[in-house]
Amino acid sequence: SSSALPIPERGGRGGARRAEAAAAAMGQSQASAVARMGAALDESASSIYADKTVEELKALALERRIPLPPMSSKHQLSDRAVLATLLRTYDAGFEAAAGAEAREAHTGSPAAAAPRPSPSSDAAKASAMTVLQKIRDAPGHMGCDIGGTLVKMALAIPIEEAEQCTFPEAFGNTGRAHSHLELDLQMVNGRRFVLRFVSGSTSHLELAVQHLGLRRKASAKDLLAQAGVDPEDDEPPSCASAPAACFDSVAAARKVDESPQHFARCHSDWGGEVFSHSQRTIRRIATAGGGACKLAPLFRDALRVEMEPVKELSAVVDGLLLLAPHALEAAGTGGSGFAKITTSSGAAADLFTILEDGTAQTLAWPEPLFPLILVNMGSGVSILRVGSANDNDYVRIGGTACGGGTFLGLVRALTSAQTFDEALALAERGDARHADKLVSDIYGEDGCKNLGLPGGLTASNFGKLCDDATAAECSERDLARSVLQMVTQQCVLLATAFAQREGCIDRVFFVGGFVDEPNIIARKAIAANLRALGGCAYFLRHSDFLGALGSLKCALRALDENG
Secondary structure, eight states: OGGGSOOOOSSTHHHHHHHHHHHHHSOHHHHHHHHHHHHHHTTTSOOTTTTOOHHHHHHHHHHTTOOOOOOOTTOHHHHHHHHHHHHHHHHHHHHHHHOHHHHHHHHSSOGGGSOOOOHHHHHHHHHHHHHHHHHHTOSSEEEEEEOSSEEEEEEEEEGGGGGGOOOOSEETTTEEEOGGGOEEEEETTSOEEEEEEEEEEHHHHHHHHHHHHHHHHHHHHHHHHHTTOOTTOSSOOOTTTSOGGGGSOHHHHHHHOSSOOOOEEEEOOTTOOEEEOOTTOOEEEEEESTHHHHSHHHHHHHHOEEEEEOOHHHHHHHHHHHHOHHHHHHHOSTTOOOEEEEEOTTOOOSEEEEOTTSOEEEOOOOSSOOSEEEEEESSSEEEEEEOOSSTTOEEEEEEESOSHHHHHHHHHHHSSOOSHHHHHHHHHTOOGGGTSEEHHHHHHHHHHHHHTOOTTSEEETTGGGGSHHHHTTOOHHHHHHHHHHHHHHHHHHHHHHHHHHHTOTTOEEEESGGGSTTOHHHHHHHHHHHHHTTOOEEEETTGGGHHHHHHHHHHHHHHHHTO
């Protein structure tokens, strides 16, 4: 399935894999062109399918139940390229999910014939699985937000265990621990926690969980077999009845297999902290975002994690209110001020705006705070009107599908950038005027004065690409900047219109991964537009973690209610 495919890497096989993925969904003529492009990008790579005929390749594809695009006997070379790319893509996905030994068994070819991952890739995979297991077994409570592009986690670690539960700043290919965002939280019952924040690519997380699940199952079978228990038994022994040899120690499990330990919760509710080495252990995690439903079976099977769905927009609003101190004091969070958050010593203030020179200016929370406009810019964009700090006192008043996913997807298609950070780096060095047609390009400076319009306004995104002469002057950096500007402009126009209608142009909060810390260009443009209209754009340091914080709040609230 597409979810098992690895994320393309920059250059080399990355170009071929993008071509292969496209070929699987296209018709013959388009697929042939894409396959030729992939072959050109990957011509130096060895392939176990290099000497096979079209009929042999077809037979292999049918054996693996791979859907085939239309074929034509007149284009044997292009058909062969399409089939080879489809088979290589299938093998890459299968190998990512099940490992090289499974690939050898499936293809009948020696595992050594396939390109081995680089040591850095092996190290990245190992570090991702180690941290994933550590997060899964972390003490305290967790809130998670699994979006279409990124997964964000907020962990409440009991203060007495915080020093022993830390995470590396970087792990895997995309995993990050954001130590500069740490917060202190104190419950009204006196319990204290340190809030820690972790993020990573959703697709990379999915692959890591798949791989970890396979290794855990293999290790569990070995342990049961050593204890004289049938590994195929659908009803493994319970905590009380299992032979002690099954679960003598975590160290024993590690000797059998290098995968992370089986140390996990035997019983877990929002307040439960009971641990065991049992195979039937379950941990419940409050989770917002589409992944709470889509990935629930995978997490349940691979990690014995039960995702408790939290409404995504409610989580974002609750996350914002959890950070608003005077809002909590005035109305409580959902009628019960059960917790108080304070910024860690020496950390920057949470609320700010961006000045014309690009510097951040710390702001106090506006008073009155309500009503406010909350613009959540993730893969897509949702615009909410929040009426008060009471439960569910918000409404989604608009949105657009033109968001962060649009930016990254288009930049990947148009340039050499492959990650969000690479796309932003290109955009920072680009000039959108080389790609966009401006009002002054159509009317001239004098005409703009007669119209009463600034000549620098965008008349048409990518309009200059319609003409060969002007298109030749446009670099990939300019394309990236133009895409970023297009997404930003669309969002600001919508948010401004709704804020003016609701009478709160001075209380517009922009949150989500697209306006997180690295994207200073978008922040600056948004702030300038709102300022020009007499309003104020607010940003938060925890912009990308509001959904995770709101989910965590659900767990903490239940803990407070249950004593």
